[in-house]
Amino acid sequence: MHTLNKFITFEHTNEHDLEHDLAHKPKFSTPKINTANGNLSKRWYVHYSYRDPKTGKLKRMNNIYGSANSYKNKEDRLAVLSIYRKRLIKLLKEGYDPFIDNTAFHNSKQNNENNTPVKIEVPEHKIAPSPLPQEPVATPKSPSKEPSKVEGMSLKEGIAYSLELKKNQISDRTYKDYQYSSNTFIAWMQSNKPEIKTIDQINKKVAMDFLNAILIRSSARNRNNYRLNLSTLLQTLEDNEIILSNPMKKTPVLKSKSKRNKTYNPAEKEKIFDHLEKEDPMLLLFIKFFSYNFLRPVEACRLKIKDFDLVNKTIQFQAKNSPLKTKLIPQIVLDELPDLSKLDPEAYLFTPHKIGGFWNATEKNRSNYFSKQFNSIVKKHFKLDANQTMYSFRHTFTTKLYRALVKASSPYNAKSQLMQITGHSTMTALEKYLRDIDAQLPEDYSNLLKDV
Template sequence: MHTINEFITFEHDLEHDLEHVLAHKKNFSIPKIYTANGDLNKRWYVYFSFRDPKTNKLKRQINIYGTANAFTNKEDRLALLSLYRKRLLRLLQNGYNPYIDNTALYKAQLKKRESTITPQPAIEKEYAQPIAFPSKINKKETLATSTPTIEKEEPKEASMSLREAFDFSLNLKKNQISNRSLKDYEYTTNALVKWVNTNCPTIKTIDQFDKKVAQKFLNHILSKTSPRNRNNYRLNLSSLFQVLEDNEIITYNPIKKINALRSIPKRNKSYSTEEHKKIFEYLKNEDPLLLLYIKFISYNFLRPVEVCRLKIKDINIEDQTLQFKAKNKPLKKKLIPKKIIQELPDLSKLDPEFYLFTPIKIGGEWNTNETNKTNYFSKRYKTVVKDHFKLDKDQTLYSFRHTFISILYHALLKDSSPFAAKSKLMEITGHTTMSALEKYLRGIDAKLPDDYSDLL
């Protein structure tokens, strides 16, 4: 049995045909060099993956260190690892397979070498040192040809710690998702790492974290909170683990095969006609700023967070429009009803970069994140309105959006067919498809039948 070390240390043909490799379904990944971001105190190595014959999936193989880490400068270390990488790629192209006996291939390569009298380049003479790497994976095999010290150190270096792996994923995710989502992901990973340290202290690296451990953690979340929250944790973790799988940090995503639980979605309860009229009348004197904030939700059908995002420059009084960052679009434009324009103060002399709503006035600086802003108005609404009228806990600021969409839908139905009413409503609410609008209307119970007493 011959090791990959013996192949690489006498392989001299450094040219390789990548075009040929990419033209077929590869059984291996292109070898890469890990440089620890230039940190010479950490071990550098060459790594690659090979298709496991049992699972038919690419599986990360043992790292190749050789004697690269004996060098104390980046240039020499990288030069040797580059040599290892080129030799390894050539061997893989010639048919090397870590899951089989490669003796025949070794003899063929040795014969080729002996028949070619070509002086060894200086860099190869200097760097040609043994590399501990098995030619066939076999639990019963002792791998006598491997260097014992490297075999003992390999489990410690083979994988990142949980925190390092999650930080790697978060760093790649930060430019793909919103700041709020990134905060959610960070909170999820912090909770997981803390739980693992307490309940599974033997798990130190990301490759030790499997489906069984993931299921235990999600069960812990379920026992403390709700199915909905547990599903959110599952979704966040699956997204981060998928980044690790795609970048070959782990061989598979352990969250993928864990099913989501059925949960009853939270419902923001609509207000009755009497309730919302009482609230509006009460706020006229009690808190006019909060009333205008609610009217932007009610008459423009905005979400509370979308109202908090509005700046002075987003309001165009002349065209009677506003633009904002929506949930499903980077930028969206809507008509401003005259009922709101009439209540707005003169905005022309205000700084365009001021936020429209602040805790103390219309138009001003408010340097905090969106979550804090929406939470502020929610707490203010609870203190001023909910506690005063003893409202249901599910009657929130968001409920005004549901309430006024229902009012508008029933008003449109008076003079048109259901389809025409929904078509007009789509233009106002901003739903992109009829099916999405119909699902929303069913969800808030806006679609109620006519009185059917005569049929009973």
């Protein structure tokens, strides 16, 4: 064995360049997870390559499946394969070599510092060593220089992995918000931090530099939104032990100016409704519907005919604070709607030109359509300011309803009844909302200012 090692090391001088290259190149590629583009009918696995000592080139090793494909949902498969990937990286860094007999390696792992037997867990699909030559081949002599550090999951891979885990936990709109924020972050990193290649290299300084760039070009509110979206994705990676800590979580939340949607006074409301009656009756009906039902515009855009229970006069919909919410439809709304019983249950309630039609657009684009119509037909015509929006009508009718209720009862009873109508989950949330829109006004206190 010593003679063969000496022969390989000194006699084959024409292979010096290969040996030199091998000494300065990583022995293996970063193990990656193949998810078959999310197709659960196909096999998912961990794959990697190891440098062939004969050719000096990275060679693809056997895929590692384990028990991952016995799981029937994406989250479980990714969780199992993430564990396999982590264990494989650890074994490779500690010296596991699929091109040699690893008996000595495994024996050395059997005892810890106290000589207590330790079970070495290897992924269930064991890596089969490549056929060896008749004579054992010694491993290349370790260079004096420390081996190159094997890189972790790349920035794009890390973000994509986190998005895949989040996909079935959040709404489509939230998922697209996460995608947009992460794409912006990746593009900024490629332009401003090209030296950072892996997700675990991102630290608080990098996170702050990105957030400051967003702040400079937009606003504190937008900057905080990016921080929240990216922090959520990075926290998922921390929870799955892809990164040690979440750098975005360490950055501060900035104080921002909240956007205030002003209520319309009765005269303004009448002028706008009269104008819409002539210019765009569908937009007027849309405004009345979400305002009288105390919905958000996007919630009204989600509604299909099948969501209506005309017998009990209720609707079911996906709300911001609930996956499925039921609300009573007031008669004032039903009087404005046509007969829904004859319409296709799968049709959307609101479309640009009719009630109960099909509209090939995302819910965000459907909501944006009505907002743009309002800006074009109403906002420009009446020269409204930035805080007078379509959403302001919800505040307008909340204020009107609360003031009508409080005339006939105590403020607490009025709020309790209003809570059932608006759908606020707590009294505290409702009271904050009423303060924000200035719905609660005191009685005239002039007599208190007069001299006694």
